[in-house]
Amino acid sequence: VKRLKELLNSLLVPLLAIVTAIIIGGIVIAVVGGNPFAAYLGLAQGAFGSAKALSETAVWATPYIFAGLAVALAFKGGLFNIGGEGQLAVGAVVSALIGYALPEWLHTSIPWFIHLPLTVGLGVLGGAIWGAIPGALKAYTGGHEVINTIMMNYIALNLTSFLLNGPMRDPNPLNLSAKTPDIAVSARIPPIFPGLRVHWGFVLALLMSVFIWWLLQKTTLGFEIRTVGANPDAAKYAGINVKWNIILTMGISGALAGLAGVIEVTALNYRHELGFSLGYGFDAIAIALLGKNNPYGVVLAAILFGAMRNGGTRMQFLTQIPVDIISVIQALILLFVAADAIIRFIYRIRPGEERLVLTRGWGG
Amino acid sequence: MYKKLSFVIAVIMIAAMILAACGTSTSGEVTAADCGKEGVFCVGLVTDVGKVDDKSFNQTAWEGVQLAKTNGDVDWIQYIETVDSKDYDKNISTFADGGYNAIVTVGFNLTEPTYAAAMKYPNVKFIGIDQFLSKDDTHPDWPLANLVSISYNEDQSAFLVGALGAMMSKTHKLGAVCGTDAVPPVWRYGEGYKAGAAYADAKMGTTTEVTVVYHSDVGFDKTFTDPTWGADTANSMIDKGADVIFGCGGKTGNGAVDAAANRGVYAIGVDTDQYYTLPEAAARMLSSAMKPETEPVAAVLKLTADGNFPAGGIYMGPSGYAPYHDLASEVPANVDSEMQAIQKGLNDGSIKTDVPPVKPSE
Numbered sequence: 001v002k003r004l005k006e007l008l009n010s011l012l013v014p015l016l017a018i019v020t021a022i023i024i025g026g027i028v029i030a031v032v033g034g035n036p037f038a039a040y041l042g043l044a045q046g047a048f049g050s051a052k053a054l055s056e057t058a059v060w061a062t063p064y065i066f067a068g069l070a071v072a073l074a075f076k077g078g079l080f081n082i083g084g085e086g087q088l089a090v091g092a093v094v095s096a097l098i099g100y101a102l103p104e105w106l107h108t109s110i111p112w113f114i115h116l117p118l119t120v121g122l123g124v125l126g127g128a129i130w131g132a133i134p135g136a137l138k139a140y141t142g143g144h145e146v147i148n149t150i151m152m153n154y155i156a157l158n159l160t161s162f163l164l165n166g167p168m169r170d171p172n173p174l175n176l177s178a179k180t181p182d183i184a185v186s187a188r189i190p191p192i193f194p195g196l197r198v199h200w201g202f203v204l205a206l207l208m209s210v211f212i213w214w215l216l217q218k219t220t221l222g223f224e225i226r227t228v229g230a231n232p233d234a235a236k237y238a239g240i241n242v243k244w245n246i247i248l249t250m251g252i253s254g255a256l257a258g259l260a261g262v263i264e265v266t267a268l269n270y271r272h273e274l275g276f277s278l279g280y281g282f283d284a285i286a287i288a289l290l291g292k293n294n295p296y297g298v299v300l301a302a303i304l305f306g307a308m309r310n311g312g313t314r315m316q317f318l319t320q321i322p323v324d325i326i327s328v329i330q331a332l333i334l335l336f337v338a339a340d341a342i343i344r345f346i347y348r349i350r351p352g353e354e355r356l357v358l359t360r361g362w363g364g
Numbered sequence: 365m366y367k368k369l370s371f372v373i374a375v376i377m378i379a380a381m382i383l384a385a386c387g388t389s390t391s392g393e394v395t396a397a398d399c400g401k402e403g404v405f406c407v408g409l410v411t412d413v414g415k416v417d418d419k420s421f422n423q424t425a426w427e428g429v430q431l432a433k434t435n436g437d438v439d440w441i442q443y444i445e446t447v448d449s450k451d452y453d454k455n456i457s458t459f460a461d462g463g464y465n466a467i468v469t470v471g472f473n474l475t476e477p478t479y480a481a482a483m484k485y486p487n488v489k490f491i492g493i494d495q496f497l498s499k500d501d502t503h504p505d506w507p508l509a510n511l512v513s514i515s516y517n518e519d520q521s522a523f524l525v526g527a528l529g530a531m532m533s534k535t536h537k538l539g540a541v542c543g544t545d546a547v548p549p550v551w552r553y554g555e556g557y558k559a560g561a562a563y564a565d566a567k568m569g570t571t572t573e574v575t576v577v578y579h580s581d582v583g584f585d586k587t588f589t590d591p592t593w594g595a596d597t598a599n600s601m602i603d604k605g606a607d608v609i610f611g612c613g614g615k616t617g618n619g620a621v622d623a624a625a626n627r628g629v630y631a632i633g634v635d636t637d638q639y640y641t642l643p644e645a646a647a648r649m650l651s652s653a654m655k656p657e658t659e660p661v662a663a664v665l666k667l668t669a670d671g672n673f674p675a676g677g678i679y680m681g682p683s684g685y686a687p688y689h690d691l692a693s694e695v696p697a698n699v700d701s702e703m704q705a706i707q708k709g710l711n712d713g714s715i716k717t718d719v720p721p722v723k724p725s726e
Contacts, residue, residue: 056454165583177473178584268450274584313451316444317458318396322415323445 014290014297016343017336018304025329034321046314047307053314055198059268061306063088063260065205067284068291068298069212070131070256075293076216077249078229083134083149084257085281086156087127091258092265093160095123096272097168099183099265115186120262127258128251130156135250139243145250153281164274179273189267201263206299208256213295225249257281286334305330394439400463405669407432408459409443410452412471416443419641421657425470425493428661437666438466452477460485466668468493468661479503482511489668493657496548497677507677514660518549519556519719520683520710521653522612525632526560527706528651528685529608530572531699532630538574539601541594541620543613544587545578548722553612553634553653554578555719560706563715567702575601579616591619598623608632612653621645630691637686650695652686683710 026036047057067084074081081087098119103109134148164178172181191199216222227235228245236242260280265272287305291297308330312323336343343349399406409429411422422445432438442464444455452474459467460481466489469478475495482490483505492513499506529538538561545551554576561574577597579587598609598620609624610632611617617634624631625645633642633652642649660681667674684707688695709715 059450161583161586264450273449309447310454312447313444313455313458317442317462320442323447 010292010294012349013340013343014292014301014337016347016349017290017333017340020336020343020346021329021332024332025325028328029321029325032321034319039315039319039321039325042315042318043308043311045311046317047311049314051193052196053310055193055196057303057307057310058198058202059306060310061303062199062202062205062267063264063280064283064287064302064305065209065299066260066263067257067280068287068302069209069295070253070260071284071288072291072293072295072298073212073216073225073256074249074253075288076229077225077246077253078232079135079138079246079249079253080146081131081149081250081253081257082146082285083131083152083254083281084260084284085279086149086153087130087254087257088261088281089156089160090130090261091123091127092261092272093163093168094126094258095119095187095262095265096180096183098122099187100181100271103184103186109184110186112186115184116189116266119183119187119266120259123262123265124255124258127261128255131254131257132247132251135247138250139246160272161274164272168272170271177273180271182270183266187266188270189263191267197268199263199267201267204263205302208259209295209299212256216295221248257284260284283330286330286337289337290333396440396442396462399440399465404440405438405466406440406442406462406464407438407466407468407665408462408464409441409468409470410455410459410474411443411445412473413446413449415445420635421494422470424636424657425468425661428658429468429665431658431662432665432669435662435666437662437669449473453480456481457484460488465489466491466665468665470494472496479506479508479511482508486510489673491661491664491668493661494549507675509675510673512664512674512677512679514657514664514679514681516549516655516681517683517710517717518552518653518655519559519717521655521685522553522556522610523560523563523710523715523717523719524683524685524703524706525610525651525653526557526574527564528560528699528703529557529610529630529632530561530564530570530574531568531702532650532695533572533606533608535605535607536570536572537601537604537606538572538608538610539598539606539620540574540576540610540612541597541601541617542576542578542611543616544580544584545723546580546584549655550578550613551723552719552721553610556717557610557612557653559717559719563706564702575604575606577601579613588614588616590616591622594619594621595623599627602627602629608650610634610653618642621649624648633686639686639689647690649686649689650691651688654684654686656682656684 029036029039046053048054067088070084071081102115130152134145134152137143137148138145164180168180170179170181189200191197216226224240224245227240228242232242283305287298287301290301308326312326315321316323394404398404407429409426414422416422416426426443429441433441444458446452446455456467456469456477468491470493472494475497478490478492478495479497488510490511495513497503497506497513540554540557542554543550545554558574558576561572565572579590579593594611594616601609607629609620609629611620612634621631621633621642622645625648628648630650631645631648632650635655638652639646639649664674664679706715
């Protein structure tokens, strides 16, 4: 009973943040001349109203779960990974390359049980390296990961732009856009049900959240990550290799973000093109915050964000209310979760838990 | 706390109900629920990633759909703004599954999703804008009976402004700053511009030097969004004596037009009458090579609603040049009458630009 109460307590602020954001969003809709009830009904129908709607919500939620887990894990280790966007792009580019080019290089088709793991594995490795570099910079030079992950984003996005316009561009003369050729069938993750786009990547995302929870709560490594996050000085005194731990945390975080890109390529788009993944890496920060950095919380937050993004289409179709309202609601949720004092003030909730340390200053 | 919350919710619900009551339409009007019924013609528009008020392609297409509604040719119109490219299929099928009769898809990026949807929904008519298709390995069934692309003779529009530039230039040097020539319409703009200047030379006995520079040195993500490069290139052309600058290629071309206006030479816009979309350059805006979308979209919708859907895969939109606006007093009467003669000649086919539809491969 005590644990249940604790659980409810920890859920209270995020839930009230969502409710408050939806209410204010409703007022905004009413002010611009729409009917908030019709709008939210459309949103719910579009997100959950049919098998197809559920499938599309899962499709949207999948990259959010992976990227949200990436940010949450880094937060647990006291690191603020803003580089999800870049790590995601690297994962996507590498897996697209292995997906379409490996059979060409070997001049033969490859069975899926070799090609698919290679495609996914190398893509994840790419994301991991992209995350570990700012980790190493932090560990050995004290360079702040917030700055360095943002820098790495620019490098990754411009590198992607170069590769997709140059060496990796689909050579088909009819192709006018910056995209790779389609990946081989042997590198594709299939849909779960015929006719619906929801794919096994979604299941993998759910399993991954269990794995990350287990990693953080039940293993020595997870304990070390959390200890370094809570107090690096104490961790060092306790004999934990703090430098190595920072690199490892950023590496795992980068691998998870990379996996978000890998799954989009191997399970959904079957190629990588510019313009895909606009802001998943940044939405992931909001999702990690809303999920309180708890892997299961991240899954719930990711499904909520995915549902809003997906349901927005039907909302606009039924009511012609601009889809921007979704961004307004998401921003409000983020505002209320980050500045939870507002929610605590409105609903008179006493601060119960200790504050979460999200990141530290220079060299901390 | 819960008391407070329920009070807040109650207030909002009441406010919303009042607002909703105000907005309720009178009965008898067509609503989305009527789509799919006999005698009700519904049109949906799917934007490329972007908004219907983007002052560009999405907006002018939507204005065309609205025009068809105002003209009474269609009964109900609705749009969906795409927020992510992975939603193209979903957004199109939202309309198709909703019983809509015709779906307009805007932009090159929707070429494949539109083709796929046209195959999947044979009873729905699809109108693609800026989408180039031909019969090939990936589209063996083209042209489809329910899919039409609105296309333009960009070379004719550019021919007109090229001739105008050649007749108005005092230095007899023209410049054009364009996006990449790998996109056929852009290449047709550039070539048409040259051809128009050559035509005017032959008519007027002048010799005009035309420089067309394509921004082909960068990727597709940059070529249309590089106003700094556009301005630099235009400035170097003006330094070399050019006194007419044609900007053809999104923001890159806009940068060139702005630079030309700043330097006080003649600026020529592209696609729409940019006198309105680039107000900071309006005072020096001589004309624009037009590719009007609004009227052709409305025209195709009228044909579709009347049961005369234009088959054959391609519907040719009109070409033309924008009015001189603030510079009308500087355009001599003989130049203006020559321009009208060229427009007429292009329309009736007596003048040809001799620009092929796509760049011949080297």
